[in-house]
Amino acid sequence: MSCPKSQNASMVEESSQLDEAVAYVAEEGFFASVEPIGQVEWDALCTDHDTWLESSVRFHGPLGGALRCRLPLALARELVSAFLGMETGELPPTDPLVQDLTGELANMVCGRWLTRTQGQVFDLEHPVVESVADGQCSGWSRYAANGVPLAIELAVEAR
């Protein structure tokens, strides 16, 4: 049986591994700088954004679960420009590539986390992307990506 102390240590390690996956994908794939932030800074950064996207990717294998990313449309556009070597703002906000990139971000973070922490074969479903009302996401890991808010939630299902 796990004691509370070991559960805390496990949660800290899990959070740190997720932070590593987010930073790695942002830097390697999108040339973006990412740092974990607290609630106060999150709330301050969110005030500048009124259009948000959320992508989720489900995974199956030795573990099952889902990873979700929530970010302002402005960040999605910035990331897709970096990813494709375009000028920021070159793609219109409604371009399907912007939504697709949001899904691919969740896919890459999830794949990196699974590879680093599990090292076994997993199947990832095609990401689902939708518009959401705001950046309210209690309990999620929060980051500033190039100074813009980005939240990630990793939910692992009980075996």
Place this chain on the structure above:
Amino acid sequence: MKPLNCLIVDDSSVMRRMVRRTMELSEVPLGAVLEAGNGREALDLLQTTAVDVLFTDINMPVMNGAELLRALSKQPDVDVRARVVISTDGSEARKAEVVGLNVDWYLEKPLRPEVMRDVLSKVAERIYG
């Protein structure tokens, strides 16, 4: 050097576009660059069109990359001269799963453009010497 005909298989349109763009920026002469959204579409295309290099993702709907490579290994008449996997799954277990399916390179996403350019040059070198 004869231009390389390539097929990019990925369910993400932004990923296909990124791979295509990186290929176009390389100094390797390219012929036709075709795209498919899953393994089934790729397999159908390969019945009628010859390609030199196949770039495929692993996790895709309908038919995934491992299933595509397995199907190709049973079709010796389909001539693909180099097979490159590009996947978010970097586990040794996944690499071991596809190693027997004539995979020449296994690249992990996110993919740096210089890695892609390097692989393309090696493919061209191997095919044309």
